[in-house]
Amino acid sequence: MAPDSPSPESSESSDSTASFSASDASSPVSSVASSSRLERLRRVAFEAVLVAGGVVLFLVMLYEMHTPPPESAFLSPALVGLAGIVLLWPLRGHKAVRALLLSGGLLLLLWTLDKVHRVLVPFAAVYLLAYLLNPLVERLRERYQVPRWLPSLVITSLVVGVFVLFILILAPSISSQAQALSDRVLGTVRTLRAWLEASTVLDTLEGAGLLQKEEVIAQVQALIKEQAGRLPSAAEELVASLGSVLGIVTLLALVPVILFYTLKDYPTVQSGLVDLFPTAGGRRDYLVEAGSIVGRYFRGQLLISTIATINVSALLFLFDIPFWLLIGLLAGLLNLIPQIGALITMAVGALVALIVGSWVKAVIVLAVLLGEGLLEQSVLTPKILSYQVGLHPLLVLFSLLAFGTLLGVVGLLIAVPMTAILMTGYRACREELTLDLSEYGTP
Secondary structure (H helix, E strand, C coil): CCCCCCCCHHHHHHHHHHHHHHHHHHHHHHHHHHHHHHHHHHHHHHHHHHHHHHHHHHHHCCCCCCCCCCCCCCCCHHHHHHHHHHHHHHCCCCCCHHHHHHHHHHHHHHHHHHHHHHHHHHHHHHHHHHHHHHHHHHHHHHCCCCCCCHHHHHHHHHHHHHHHHHHHHHHHHHHHHHHHHHHHHHHCHHHHHHHHCHHHHHHHHHHHHCCEEEEEEHHHHHHHHHHHHHCCCCHHHHHHHHCCCHHHHHHHHHHHHHHHHHHHHHHHHHHHHHHHHHHHHHHCCCHHHHHHHHHHHHHHHHHHHHHHHHHHHHHHHHHHCCCHHHHHHHHHHCCCCCHHHHHHHHHHHHHHHHCCCCCHHHHHHHHHHHHHHHHHHHHHHHHCCCCCCCHHHHHHHHHHHHHHHHHHHHHHHHHHHHHHHHHHHHHHHHHHEEECCCCCCCC
């Protein structure tokens, strides 16, 4: 007898039971997937809000930097930047967020340096002085086998003594000569006006309609009076730029202390500063090379400038040239500016001698400055500056003009060493980023 076949009702019941069981099995999976998608959407929305807030804070920080708030205002670029860092820090893994953090941090760093530059200038000047004096400290320490603090103390005392002697001996002479030069220039304004009025060149230009003679004479006279009046007040403006009398006294008292501790712990300080710079191929050899170039450059230039000041001042004093000390100091200071400084010194020195003396004195000044220039180029520079900067003369001129435009007088002084540092770093990076195409064969 054949077995009983299942009835249609039982088949439908079993199908419905199977489908119900399948739906029960797939329901948790779909709910988990939907919840994960929802969680992902929430996270994306949250990150988008954070990024948008960071961008807004970045723009607010730029606005605060461009338009400084009043002193009583609570918000400042530092607080806005800190809030942006806190807001974006959880998303620092994203490339866009990292770029925003780096750009904002760089701007905030530059803004901070601009605000505290008066505090940093003494430390930077003392570090440069310690950098120049460190070889002497090392030589004394090795020669006499004494702790490093002892030669550091001796050299600091010598530097302070030289500065005090300069203030007590040379400063009054410089001030009196500057005042006398100002009075002499103001006294020649009337003569210059008469010479300009009698000049036929101005009459010719006025007849051609190119200028107004009286207006030109008035402008020249006003310009000379303004510039001459600034000579005796230059020291007062310098003192005012440094701040109050209490601030100057505090600065003068702190500089010897800062110099002593910088000399005593110079290797540690130098190592800490070097670690702040990026590496090229895991090494910082380019910093060693650049530091060697800068050190030799500054030490040699300072020594040559000192010799130039002494030579020019002594020769002009022997020839009875007025304001010999001012011209000598000008020759020494401008000697720190390669190529351009000597030309400026000759022009200014000859003009001063011509205004306050005669053609003969102007020729003597030019002859002395030319002789000093020949001495520097033929003897002093080859003997003292025994280094190779490795810069083309055109690059030197370009760096002088570029740094002078950006930073003024300070830019002219640091143009050559800074260009040497930049070129050294560029060569180090170029060697690390060289792409070797020989390993790729042609198809």
